[in-house]
Amino acid sequence: NAGVTQTPKFRILKIGQSMTLQCTQDMNHNYMYWYRQDPGMGLKLIYYSVGAGITDKGEVPNGYNVSRSTTEDFPLRLELAAPSQTSVYFCASNFLGGGEGEQFFGPGTRLTVL
Amino acid sequence: QKEVEQNSGPLSVPEGAIASLNCTYSDRGSQSFFWYRQYSGKSPELIMFIYSNGDKEDGRFTAQLNKASQYVSLLIRDSQPSDSATYLCESGGGADGLTFGKGTHLIIQP
Numbered sequence: 001n002a003g004v005t006q007t008p009k010f011r012i013l014k015i016g017q018s019m020t021l022q023c024t025q026d027m028n029h030n031y032m033y034w035y036r037q038d039p040g041m042g043l044k045l046i047y048y049s050v051g052a053g054i055t056d057k058g059e060v061p062n063g064y065n066v067s068r069s070t071t072e073d074f075p076l077r078l079e080l081a082a083p084s085q086t087s088v089y090f091c092a093s094n095f096l097g098g099g100e101g102e103q104f105f106g107p108g109t110r111l112t113v114l
Numbered sequence: 115q116k117e118v119e120q121n122s123g124p125l126s127v128p129e130g131a132i133a134s135l136n137c138t139y140s141d142r143g144s145q146s147f148f149w150y151r152q153y154s155g156k157s158p159e160l161i162m163f164i165y166s167n168g169d170k171e172d173g174r175f176t177a178q179l180n181k182a183s184q185y186v187s188l189l190i191r192d193s194q195p196s197d198s199a200t201y202l203c204e205s206g207g208g209a210d211g212l213t214f215g216k217g218t219h220l221i222i223q224p
Contacts, residue, residue: 042215043202105157
């Protein structure tokens with residue numbers, strides 16, 4: 001199993017550009033999450049999904065959108081990138097919901113907006 | 115609002131000593147607790163989980179849970195330089211789902 005994979009690993013965007021961060025898991029987990037982590041800080045939840053077709057906002061959803069058309073994929077869309085979105089983005093999946101099981105994290109995408 | 119509090123550190127510990135990392139949580143309904151280790155530039159990885167009051171040991175690591183005091187800790191015995199990392203505490207299973215602390219930066223001094 002590859003676990004949770006994310007692409008790209010690194011990206012530089014100009015202000016106002018858009019992009020999609022890809023996340024795929026092969027563990028058949030229903031629960032998937034997107035976090036951002038700013039330097040020296042903890043994880044902040046952006047969006048999460050409890051299954052295909054179902055998504056909900058986390059702590060910091062503004063400026064982002066998600067979709068979940070399949071169990072495996074949970075892409076994160078950035079529209080009109082801003083310097084405040086410079087961060088490392090982690091996707092995670094979990095067999096159990098509500099934080100009752102282990103979070104499996106992808107390797108992260110390091111995004112810089114200039 | 116559900117909170118998980120950790121001392122951000124840095125916590126500096128001599129090699130071979132015991133490192134003690136602490137975490138408090140606000141949601142009394144939380145049922146599950148996890149410790150993740152995160153090396154600089156890498157993603158978090160699970161070290162320990164604990165669901166019941168008391169101690170749970172795995173090699174050099176011991177997790178301790180006291181639900182009455184809403185307190186979770188992680189002890190690392192015989193600390194090694196490779197243990198230098200940020201340690202994230204997570205609580206879950208309560209009414210508000212999962213919550214991460216901001217992490218404690220641990221430095222093991224050779």
